[in-house]
Amino acid sequence: MTGLVLKDIRKSYGAVDVIHGIDLDIKQGEFIVFVGPSGCGKSTLLRMIAGLEQITGGDMLIDGERVNDVPPSKRGIAMVFQSYALYPHMTVYDNMAFGMRIAGESKEEIDRRVRAAADILQLTTYLDRLPKALSGGQRQRVAIGRAICRNPKVFLFDEPLSNLDAALRVATRIEIAKLNEQMADTTMIYVTHDQVEAMTLADRIVVLSAGRIEQVGAPLELYERPANLFVARFIGSPAMNVIPAKITSAGAATALELTGGRTVSVDIATAASEVGKSASFGVRPEDLQISTGDDYLFAGTVSIVEALGEVTLLYIEGLVPGEPIIAKIPGILDVKRGDTIRFTADRAKLHLFNAAGQSYRAL
Numbered sequence: 001m002t003g004l005v006l007k008d009i010r011k012s013y014g015a016v017d018v019i020h021g022i023d024l025d026i027k028q029g030e031f032i033v034f035v036g037p038s039g040c041g042k043s044t045l046l047r048m049i050a051g052l053e054q055i056t057g058g059d060m061l062i063d064g065e066r067v068n069d070v071p072p073s074k075r076g077i078a079m080v081f082q083s084y085a086l087y088p089h090m091t092v093y094d095n096m097a098f099g100m101r102i103a104g105e106s107k108e109e110i111d112r113r114v115r116a117a118a119d120i121l122q123l124t125t126y127l128d129r130l131p132k133a134l135s136g137g138q139r140q141r142v143a144i145g146r147a148i149c150r151n152p153k154v155f156l157f158d159e160p161l162s163n164l165d166a167a168l169r170v171a172t173r174i175e176i177a178k179l180n181e182q183m184a185d186t187t188m189i190y191v192t193h194d195q196v197e198a199m200t201l202a203d204r205i206v207v208l209s210a211g212r213i214e215q216v217g218a219p220l221e222l223y224e225r226p227a228n229l230f231v232a233r234f235i236g237s238p239a240m241n242v243i244p245a246k247i248t249s250a251g252a253a254t255a256l257e258l259t260g261g262r263t264v265s266v267d268i269a270t271a272a273s274e275v276g277k278s279a280s281f282g283v284r285p286e287d288l289q290i291s292t293g294d295d296y297l298f299a300g301t302v303s304i305v306e307a308l309g310e311v312t313l314l315y316i317e318g319l320v321p322g323e324p325i326i327a328k329i330p331g332i333l334d335v336k337r338g339d340t341i342r343f344t345a346d347r348a349k350l351h352l353f354n355a356a357g358q359s360y361r362a363l
């Protein structure tokens with residue numbers, strides 16, 4: 001089993017601690033995505049797994065073997081970077097074969113692996129071309145092919161699509177998803193800023209903030225059951241709306257008074273000791289619906305209407321100072337700036353967090 005285990009992994013640069021003790025068990029064949037705001041330590045963690053960055057503390061195990069001091073070339077890992085770094089004077093074939101030639105593989109074995117990788121990535125017709133005669137997406141596929149040829153146990157990707165334009169990103173993302181299916185036993189770890197890549201590629205997403213794990217879970221688990229406000233706001237776009245509230249009654253359902261005076265009830269259990277405490281009420285923009293009745297969550301005045309055709313985004317000012325509430329309503333609406341609208345939502349899709357930002361569902 002080529003599992004990967006991180007035990008209390010730490011990283012400091014001089015006196016500055018950037019990774020504060022990461023515990024993570026990755027199973028063989030899993031596709032793990034690291035996400036988090038800029039500077040949270042995603043690349044540092046990936047580079048420690050690759051062996052490109054010294055580990056300050058803790059243990060890193062691959063296949064049960066401690067690899068903290070094992071050099072990158074001996075870890076059975078291949079890494080694909082944002083910049084593909086191909087040799088410009090070598091053909092696609094030679095770029096993919098290069099590492100194997102250095103390693104002294106036989107001509108037959110090199111040919112077999114290059115052709116197999118080219119086949120997976122649909123590069124067969126480009127094998128005799130130089131990188132300058134390829135598009136950005138094709139070059140990135142060659143970089144991925146070069147990594148496949150190394151027969152890695154663990155495949156690391158550091159924002160591999162971020163240099164590509166929107167259409168190529170989508171196409172190459174789909175290639176990576178197919179690659180993951182074809183290399184079902186190969187563990188893949190992927191760093192990205194892109195929500196869609198994280199949601200569509202990952203078996204599990206690791207959300208990081210300031211060198212710590214906030215939550216680990218399947219994409220929809222994080223979306224539907226964020227453990228805290230950080231994850232709730234980080235996963236999903238536009239971000240979840242959060243309205244300050246006070247708990248007025250507890251039990252199997254909880255009653256809240258929202259900022260602005262409206263009372264709402266959510267199907268989330270709280271203890272009697274929570275009554276009177278401050279909380280944060282959360283609802284995703286796409287879970288809001290326009291209401292015509294009296295049974296609504298809150299009402300507000302529309303300040304901006306963004307009609308995108310497929311959906312309309314409504315920005316509602318005044319409920320939370322300095323932060324508009326956003327509603328994402330399907331289709332084209334007959335709504336204009338200045339209209340007052342009532343919003344409702346399915347009660348099962350509401351969220352509630354305590355004053356420390358922890359979800360009451362996760363407590």
Ligand SMILES: Nc1ncnc2c1ncn2[C@@H]1O[C@H](COP(=O)(O)OP(=O)(O)OP(=O)(O)O)[C@@H](O)[C@H]1O
Nearest residue numbers: 013016018036037038039040041042043044045193
């Ligand atoms: N060589 C270094 N010396 C000192 N600090 C460093 C060094 N490399 C990285 N850091 C710091 O470590 C932290 C984590 O950096 P890292 O590049 O891992 O973040 P990231 O999550 O990958 O960010 P981004 O999404 O912007 O690429 C940052 O605060 C960064 O400033």
